[in-house]
Amino acid sequence: MSGTVVPRRVAGLVVALLLGAVPAAAQGPGVFEIFASRxxxxxxxxxxGISLGSYHGAIGMRISGALNLTTAQDSNFLGARYGYDGGCRRPHCHDGLRSGGYRQDAMGxxxxxxxxxxxxxxxxxxxRPVPALRALLLGFSPYAFAGIGGYGVRPANAxxxxxxxxxxxxGAHHELLGWLGVAAEARYRQPFSNDSGFTPTWRDKLQYRVGLTASFGGRRRSNEAPPMAAAVPNAPCGRAPCPADDAAAERLRDPRFAQRLLDFxxxxxxxxxxxxxxxxRTGFDAPGFVRFVFGEQGVRLPVSVNDMAAAGTEVSTRTWSLRPGDLLFFSNDQTSAIDHVAIYVGHERxxxxxxxxxGVRYDTLGGGERGQWFAxxxxSARRVITDAGSPNDSAPRGTDGAPRPEGTTR
Structure with a gap:
C-alpha cells in the first residue's frame, strides 16, 4: 500500500470521531488550538495539528488531529530509524540517483x-468555570481527560x-489575553489490541503536547440585547435592584447566584x-455591561452609573469587606462624582x-500602574445581590481615566 494512502480502518476512525464531536462542538463556548506533539x-x-473543543461548565469535548508530513526520501530514513527496510521496491527506482547512501527517484x-x-x-x-479559582491559581486551569483515537508511524515501503x-x-491551560491562551499536557496512549493496561515501560508511551489556544463564543452569548433589558426603564419597582419576576427573586437568595453571575x-x-x-452587538460602556450581566440573570439595575451607586447597600471598599458580585465605583478626580463601575470578582480582581x-476585561486592584489607578x-462599593428595588432612568455615564494597558495605543 502506498505511503500516501490512509488505510480504511484509519479513515473510518477519523469519520467516527468527526460525527461524534461535531454535535458537541456546536454547543457552548469553544476553544480552537494549534499544537505540536511528540x-x-x-x-x-x-x-x-489543530483541535476544536466545546465546554459546558467544567465538562468539555475535544477533537484533535495531527500529521507529520514528509517526503518519500525522509520516509525511507524514518523507516530505518524504526527498524524497517527503507529500500526502494518500486520498478522505476533504477532511474533515480544515489545520494547519501540511499536511492532517490523521481518521486523522492x-x-x-x-x-x-x-x-x-x-x-x-x-x-475553568470558576473565575475566582482561576485567579487563585494565577490564571492556570488544570484539567484531566480520557479519550479514544488512533496513532501511527507510516514509513515508506514498510x-x-x-x-x-x-x-x-x-494538562493545564493559562489565559494570556482573555481569549488567547497557552496549553500543555501529557497523554498516555495504549492500543486497544494490547490488553496489558499500564506497562512497566509506560513512560515510553507518553505523548507531550503544547499549543496556542483561542476561545470563542460564550455562555448564552447573543448578538442582541435581551428583550428584558429594553423594558427595564418602564418596569415598576420599589427600589433598585429589582428582580424581574418571582423566579429571579428566588435566584437572588441562592448563595450560588454571585458565582453564576461572574461565570456569565x-x-x-x-x-x-x-x-x-x-x-x-454594539459593545458595552461600563454601566451598560453591568446592567446587561445582571439583567440576563433577571435582576434590573438603573441605567446610569450614578443611579447604580445608590442601589443596594453600601459596604466598605476594603478588600476584606468585599464579596464577589459587589459593584465598585470609581471617580476620575477622586470626588463623589462617579465615572465608572465594575463588578468585583474576588481576590482584588x-x-x-x-x-x-x-472593552470587557479583568483588572487587578493595585496591580501595576493601571491597577493602582483603579485602587x-x-x-464606593455597593452590595446589590441581596436587595430588591427598581430602576431609575437617567443619562448613562461611565468612562474611566485609568492608564491604558501596556502595549496599547490611543
Missing part, C-alpha cells in the same frame, strides 16, 4: 504522511503501524467598548467594560 522517545516524529520529493494521530477526548476542567487507541492524560460575565471578555452601549482598556480612584 512521544517520549526522541526518535519519534514531531506532529503538528513527493509529500507523504510520515505519522498521524487523531483523538476524541472527554475533558474535566473543574477550575508495514503500517496505525492502531486504534485509548488514552488518558492531564466571563463569557463576554473581549467585547469592544462603546459609549452608551448595552449589548454584545474586577471585571468591567473599560474605555481605557478597549486609588475607588470611592
Amino acid at each position: 512521544q517520549q522517545s526522541p526518535a519519534t516524529p514531531l506532529l503538528g 520529493m513527493s509529500p507523504s504522511i510520515g505519522a498521524w494521530s487523531a483523538d476524541l477526548d472527554l475533558i474535566f476542567a473543574p477550575v 508495514a503500517d503501524t496505525s492502531n486504534a487507541t485509548w488514552s488518558v492524560g492531564a 460575565a466571563d463569557g463576554y471578555v473581549g467585547v469592544q467598548y462603546a459609549t452608551g452601549g448595552s449589548s454584545p 474586577i471585571i468591567h467594560s473599560t474605555a481605557s482598556g478597549g 486609588d480612584h475607588l470611592v
Whole structure:
C-alpha cells in the first residue's frame, strides 16, 4: 500500500470521531488550538495539528488531529530509524540517483504522511468555570481527560503501524489575553489490541503536547440585547435592584447566584467598548455591561452609573469587606462624582467594560500602574445581590481615566 494512502480502518476512525464531536462542538463556548506533539522517545516524529473543543461548565469535548508530513526520501530514513527496510521496491527506482547512501527517484520529493494521530477526548476542567479559582491559581486551569483515537508511524515501503487507541492524560491551560491562551499536557496512549493496561515501560508511551489556544463564543452569548433589558426603564419597582419576576427573586437568595453571575460575565471578555452601549452587538460602556450581566440573570439595575451607586447597600471598599458580585465605583478626580463601575470578582480582581482598556476585561486592584489607578480612584462599593428595588432612568455615564494597558495605543 502506498505511503500516501490512509488505510480504511484509519479513515473510518477519523469519520467516527468527526460525527461524534461535531454535535458537541456546536454547543457552548469553544476553544480552537494549534499544537505540536511528540512521544517520549526522541526518535519519534514531531506532529503538528489543530483541535476544536466545546465546554459546558467544567465538562468539555475535544477533537484533535495531527500529521507529520514528509517526503518519500525522509520516509525511507524514518523507516530505518524504526527498524524497517527503507529500500526502494518500486520498478522505476533504477532511474533515480544515489545520494547519501540511499536511492532517490523521481518521486523522492513527493509529500507523504510520515505519522498521524487523531483523538476524541472527554475533558474535566473543574477550575475553568470558576473565575475566582482561576485567579487563585494565577490564571492556570488544570484539567484531566480520557479519550479514544488512533496513532501511527507510516514509513515508506514498510508495514503500517496505525492502531486504534485509548488514552488518558492531564494538562493545564493559562489565559494570556482573555481569549488567547497557552496549553500543555501529557497523554498516555495504549492500543486497544494490547490488553496489558499500564506497562512497566509506560513512560515510553507518553505523548507531550503544547499549543496556542483561542476561545470563542460564550455562555448564552447573543448578538442582541435581551428583550428584558429594553423594558427595564418602564418596569415598576420599589427600589433598585429589582428582580424581574418571582423566579429571579428566588435566584437572588441562592448563595450560588454571585458565582453564576461572574461565570456569565466571563463569557463576554473581549467585547469592544462603546459609549452608551448595552449589548454584545454594539459593545458595552461600563454601566451598560453591568446592567446587561445582571439583567440576563433577571435582576434590573438603573441605567446610569450614578443611579447604580445608590442601589443596594453600601459596604466598605476594603478588600476584606468585599464579596464577589459587589459593584465598585470609581471617580476620575477622586470626588463623589462617579465615572465608572465594575463588578468585583474576588481576590482584588474586577471585571468591567473599560474605555481605557478597549472593552470587557479583568483588572487587578493595585496591580501595576493601571491597577493602582483603579485602587486609588475607588470611592464606593455597593452590595446589590441581596436587595430588591427598581430602576431609575437617567443619562448613562461611565468612562474611566485609568492608564491604558501596556502595549496599547490611543
